[in-house]
Amino acid sequence: MDILLTGATGYIGSAVRAALAAAGHTVTALVRSDEAADRVAAAGVQPVIGDMVDAELVRGLAGKSDGVIHTASPGDATSAEAEAAFADAVLAGINDGVFVRTGGVWVHGSGVALTEETPRNAPPIVAWREEIDRRVLAASGVRAVLIEPGVVYGHGGGIPRLVAGARQAGGALTLIGDGTQHWATVHVDDLAELYVAAFERAGHGEVFLGVGGAGPTGGVGGAGPTGGVGGAGPTGGVGGAGPTGGVGGAGPTGGVGGAGPTGGVGGAGPTGGVGGAGPTGGVGGANPTTRELGEAASLRLGLGGRVVPEDPAATVERLGEFGRALLLDQQADGGKARRMLGWRPSRPSLLEEIAAGGYDL
Numbered sequence: 290m291d292i293l294l295t296g297a298t299g300y301i302g303s304a305v306r307a308a309l310a311a312a313g314h315t316v317t318a319l320v321r322s323d324e325a326a327d328r329v330a331a332a333g334v335q336p337v338i339g340d341m342v343d344a345e346l347v348r349g350l351a352g353k354s355d356g357v358i359h360t361a362s363p364g365d366a367t368s369a370e371a372e373a374a375f376a377d378a379v380l381a382g383i384n385d386g387v388f389v390r391t392g393g394v395w396v397h398g399s400g401v402a403l404t405e406e407t408p409r410n411a412p413p414i415v416a417w418r419e420e421i422d423r424r425v426l427a428a429s430g431v432r433a434v435l436i437e438p439g440v441v442y443g444h445g446g447g448i449p450r451l452v453a454g455a456r457q458a459g460g461a462l463t464l465i466g467d468g469t470q471h472w473a474t475v476h477v478d479d480l481a482e483l484y485v486a487a488f489e490r491a492g493h494g495e496v497f498l499g500v501g502g503a504g505p506t507g508g509v510g511g512a513g514p515t516g517g518v519g520g521a522g523p524t525g526g527v528g529g530a531g532p533t534g535g536v537g538g539a540g541p542t543g544g545v546g547g548a549g550p551t552g553g554v555g556g557a558g559p560t561g562g563v564g565g566a567g568p569t570g571g572v573g574g575a576n577p578t579t580r581e582l583g584e585a586a587s588l589r590l591g592l593g594g595r596v597v598p599e600d601p602a603a604t605v606e607r608l609g610e611f612g613r614a615l616l617l618d619q620q621a622d623g624g625k626a627r628r629m630l631g632w633r634p635s636r637p638s639l640l641e642e643i644a645a646g647g648y649d650l
């Protein structure tokens with residue numbers, strides 16, 4: 290297939306470019322500079338220099354392609370307008386082709402077992418996405434698909450750099466927020482394979498969370514009042530049974546959620562982990578807490594795993610609306626993509642990447 294890719298110089302888009310090539314697709318990349326054009330051309334991609342808000346250019350390129358994979362975004366106050374203009378231009382030109390767009394799990398707000406069906410409760414920084422997402426998914430004359438990635442990690446990139454790069458005070462690493470919130474995460478190379486699978490096989494109007502949870506045999510939710518989330522190992526994980534439910538693990542053999550009063554979280558080690566049975570449960574998995582991430586980074590920095598919480602209000606003051614989104618407490622899995630698309634996330638967890646030095650800055 291001949292695919293128009295945006296964001297090919299970006300974190301997600303460069304991994305998608307590589308995954309498309311590995312799957313045998315031909316890629317035309319919309320880039321913004323001669324230097325970027327040279328770079329993607331060296332990677333075997335046909336560059337076109339232009340901007341995603343150039344409606345005429347985008348409409349023409351979309352019409353000539355078999356479909357569009359859109360990962361570009363200005364990532365600032367102009368994002369809403371630019372994304373709306375881009376979507377309109379693609380829909381005008383696409384001619385029954387495929388349109389895979391990028392959203393984000395943040396739009397669903399906090400939750401212990403988020404799915405694609407979880408009603409939207411977006412923090413202000415991404416609230417603008419809803420209108421565009423709805424419009425594209427309901428459009429006719431196109432096979433439109435939305436991917437909602439969690440916090441993307443891998444190759445030392447993305448938001449997790451903020452964890453290891455945080456302020457050090459009194460021999461301890463400052464956490465993002467108080468450390469209790471979970472981040473739903475995905476490895477950038479696993480995510481890239483999800484884009485390819487969605488482009489090739491997803492039906493019109495489908496939404497997929499891009500979160501590295503839920504094993505190939507599926508995970509089993511927990512039995513607590515709020516339910517649990519299955520794990521990410523090849524044999525799947527089993528959610529816990531504590532009062533707040535447990536979360537299955539992320540190891541290659543899968544993890545087992547815990548049974549403690551607050552539920553447990555399956556482990557992330559190479560042989561899989563077993564969620565804790567103590568009062569606060571165990572740790573690990575595809576949905577780590579920011580405390581777990583901070584402690585792992587603190588160890589790498591020679592700070593002995595010492596961390597200090599940050600008052601959430603100070604996080605928002607420091608990082609603005611982006612900081613407010615980082616305070617969301619999100620646990621999710623990629624079960625739908627596994628079931629419907631055969632997606633098989635296989636890379637190490639974020640905790641494993643940090644522990645192995647992947648985020649030594």
Ligand SMILES: NC(=O)c1ccc[n+]([C@@H]2O[C@H](COP(=O)([O-])OP(=O)(O)OC[C@H]3O[C@@H](n4cnc5c(N)ncnc54)[C@H](OP(=O)(O)O)[C@@H]3O)[C@@H](O)[C@H]2O)c1
Nearest residue numbers: 296298299300301321340341360361362363393438440441
């Ligand atoms: N990273 C995450 O953890 C994460 C999680 C969930 C959702 N997302 C979403 O995924 C998307 C991509 O994120 P990312 O982390 O890959 O971002 P990124 O690394 O900043 O990449 C953004 C890409 O967009 C391109 N771009 C920006 N403005 C453009 C314009 N006006 N015309 C054409 N291209 C333009 C950039 O090109 P230049 O190289 O020319 O700047 C770059 O290739 C965003 O919508 C983001 O909100 C990201």
